[in-house]
Amino acid sequence: MVPRFDRTVCSLIDVLVGEVNPEADPFQRREVAHYVLATVAAMPDHFRLGFRILGMIFELAAIPLCGHRFSSLWPDDQRAYVERWRRSRVSVQRAMIAFYTAFATHGLYQYVRTARSGRPLAT
Amino acid sequence: MSPLRPRRTETLIIGSGPGGAVTGAVLAEAGRDVLMLEEGADLALDAAAPFSCDEMLLKYRNAGVSVALGNSKLAWVEGRCVGGGSEINRGLYHRTPEYILEEWTRRFQVKDLQPAVMRPHFEACETVARVEYAHHRAPEISRRLQSGAEVHGWHAGEAPRLYTYSPEEALRSSAPPGGKQSMSATFVPRFRQAGGQLLSSTRVRRLRREGSFWIAETEQRGADGGCHRSEVRADRIVVACGAVQTPALLRRSGMTRNIGNTLRFHPMVKVVADFGEMVNRAGDYDPVHQIREFEPQIGMGCSISTPAQLGMALAGQKDAWSLVREHWQNMGLYYVQSSGGSARVRNVRGFVDPMVRVRFEEDDLALLAVNLARLATALFAAGARRIYPCIPGYPVLESRADIASLPARLRPADGSLTSVHVFSSCPMGEDERVCAVNSFGAMFGTEGLYINDASLLCTPTGVNPQGTVMAVARRNAIAMLERRSR
Structure with a gap:
């Protein structure tokens, strides 16, 4: 069973990867999500606690706004919800999306190219 | 246990x-x-490709996520291996x-x-x-910085590296030979x-x-x-x-x-320059040129410019993926670094990792902004067609005239400061x-x-x-x- 936090992050990464490169296939998206989850697991413990709490808020705050938890929303609703956080006036919400975007992008360039050509685009 | x-x-x-x-x-x-x-x-030196995701997970402290909080944020990286x-x-040495x-x-x-x-x-x-110089092996993105500085009469040059370049192998192989020291x-x-x-x-x-x-x-x-x-x-x-x-x-x-009361850095901000022609090739050596005209307050240089690094730097740009995929060979990543800001290192009960609290003065952020404009001036002089400041909300610079549109100082909330050096x-x-x-x-x-x-x-x-x-x-x-x- 996938823990709730991991499911939230995987769903979020799926949205972010889709924004950056809609052609990325499910395997590549999963690779990127694993990389980002490994990064979160290794980050300083006080940040990790903050990210877990923020992730829970991100997941549950979708209920009053969209009727379901974030990870249970339809893809279009997930994209709209992420966009709402990205444009939020609350800096920590923007910062969370910026963090995941940066690391998803980094993972995307390595893992997507690896899957296609057997090696990164360039190192 | x-x-x-x-x-x-x-x-x-x-x-x-x-x-x-x-x-x-x-x-x-x-x-x-x-x-x-x-x-x-x-770990072996080649346990992971340099600057890759795998290397960050294997060799970087906290997988590369170290952030100082305070009146501005600063992200830095350290090794842990x-x-x-x-x-x-x-x-660079x-x-x-x-x-x-x-x-x-x-x-x-x-x-x-x-x-x-x-x-x-x-x-x-x-x-x-x-410690060796790359000389003719220096990549074009690196040499461009030097040529831009020379147009303005600024002192610039190549920094040596803790690296052995092997000319014999270079003749036999297209891959970078030699080794990191x-x-x-x-x-x-x-x-x-x-x-x-x-x-x-x-x-x-x-x-x-x-x-x-x-x-x-x-x-x-x-x-x-x-x-x-x-x-x-x-x-x-x-x-x-x-x-x-x-x-x-x-x-x-x-x-x-x-x-732990006086931690210092070389905080830096970056830009991506698109030269409209090939300057960045897979397998190039790491860039080595630096503008030294404004030392000791300010240093400028060229960063690692792989597609992944460019992609992260341009993550805030619209259509960044296709931009990088189609133009990465025309692009280089450049930085301005100062020595401003100071931080404290403290342990917090219940946590293993220390917290770092940083403070920048207004002048620190103004100095970086002024020199970001100088760097853009040098890059346009070196042939850049377009410059993307890696700061959220900053305009893309299409010409030298656009440099005037850059803010006079960085905003504390920009979250764009990074460092690869920590000391003191x-x-x-x-x-x-x-x-x-x-x-x-x-x-x-x-x-x-x-x-x-x-x-x-x-x-x-x-x-x-x-x-x-x-x-x-x-x-x-x-x-x-x-x-x-x-």
């Missing part, structure tokens, strides 16, 4: 980065009984500028730091870890050959004094994933865990006087009001406890600090052998 048998050694070195590795090699080659502990894993930061950096050594002597009353005293230490380190390739093997013992994957929880010995309480991660606690008993301990972890360990151990958290010198240790790294008020890493540097060097760390570490290790330090 099962206990391991306690160990006994004459000298315990905590950390295997440039400070610890050089100290270990000097002491072991002098016949001393030395044990070195490293929190990270013992045998060899420390030398395993993950480009190895500078000796300490003489005016910096003079400033440290004057302001912090550091003894024996004259250029003539330091020269043999630089030379000795450069003999073990070779990291600690795991140079001083650590010397340390081991001289009889030094290295224990990796071992973290020191705290230090305590027991009679005439120092005790390091350790935690070793086993191959089984388990954590094994133990102790090392030593006559002398050299703390060389880096500018953040060294003060964190000492503060955990109850030593706080001038420890436990400055050395004889002025006990501001220094944590004496001129040779010996802690005030204790016996047999030393610091010998980037924490010692009194202020930012303005240039890549690894050469300074290595030379100061060698000087201090020899002083330990000569019993000059206490």
Whole structure:
């Protein structure tokens, strides 16, 4: 069973990867999500606690706004919800999306190219 | 958590980065009984592709996520593996500028730091870890920076690297030959050959004094994933865990006087320049040119410009993926760095990792903004068609005239500051009001406890600090052998 936090992050990464490169296939998206989850697991413990709490808020705050938890929303609703956080006036919400975007992008360039050509685009 | 048998050694070195590795090699080659502990894993230099996701997970502390919070944010990176930061950096090399050594002597009353005293230490380190210029091998994105500076009459040039370039192999292969002169390739093997013992994957929880010995309480991660606690008993301990972890360990151990109050960086902001023609090829050597006209306040240079780095830098741009995919070979990533800002390192009850709180003054952010504009001017002079500042909300610059649209100072909320250099958290010198240790790294008020890493540097060097760390570490290790330090 996938823990709730991991499911939230995987769903979020799926949205972010889709924004950056809609052609990325499910395997590549999963690779990127694993990389980002490994990064979160290794980050300083006080940040990790903050990210877990923020992730829970991100997941549950979708209920009053969209009727379901974030990870249970339809893809279009997930994209709209992420966009709402990205444009939020609350800096920590923007910062969370910026963090995941940066690391998803980094993972995307390595893992997507690896899957296609057997090696990164360039190192 | 099962206990391991306690160990006994004459000298315990905590950390295997440039400070610890050089100290270990000097002491072991002098016949001393030395044990070195490293929190990270013992990995081959090529265990992961440089600057890749895998390398960040394997060799970077906290997978590359280290953020100082305060009135502005600053993200920095550190190594956490045998060899420390030398395993993950480009190895650009500078000796300490003489005016910096003079400033440290004057302001912090550091003894024996004259250029003539330091020269043999630089030379000795450069003999073990070779320092070479790329010359004609420097990539085009790097040379463009030089040509842009020359248009304005600014002083610029190539920085040497801790790297061996091999012309013979270059003729036979299109891949970059030669090798990086990291600690795991140079001083650590010397340390081991001289009889030094290295224990990796071992973290020191705290230090305590027991009679005439120092005790390091350790935690070793086993191959089984388990954590094994133990102790090392030593006559002398050299703390060389880096500018953040060294003060964190000492503060955990109850030593706080001038420890972790003055952490400094080289904060930087970046731009991506698109030259409209091929300047960036797969397999190019790392860029090496720097604009030195505005040192010591400001340095400018060219960063690693792989598609992944460009993609991260342009993450805030619309259609960044197709932009990078289609144009990365026309693009280079460039930086402006200053020496502004100061931070404190503190432990927080209940957490393992220390917190870093940073403060920038208005002038620090204004200085970076002014010099971001200067960098853009140089890049347009070098043929850039378009420049993307890597700061959220900043406009894309289509021409030199657009530079005027850049803000006069960075906003604290930009979150765009990064650093690859951290130092100065436990400055050395004889002025006990501001220094944590004496001129040779010996802690005030204790016996047999030393610091010998980037924490010692009194202020930012303005240039890549690894050469300074290595030379100061060698000087201090020899002083330990000569019993000059206490």
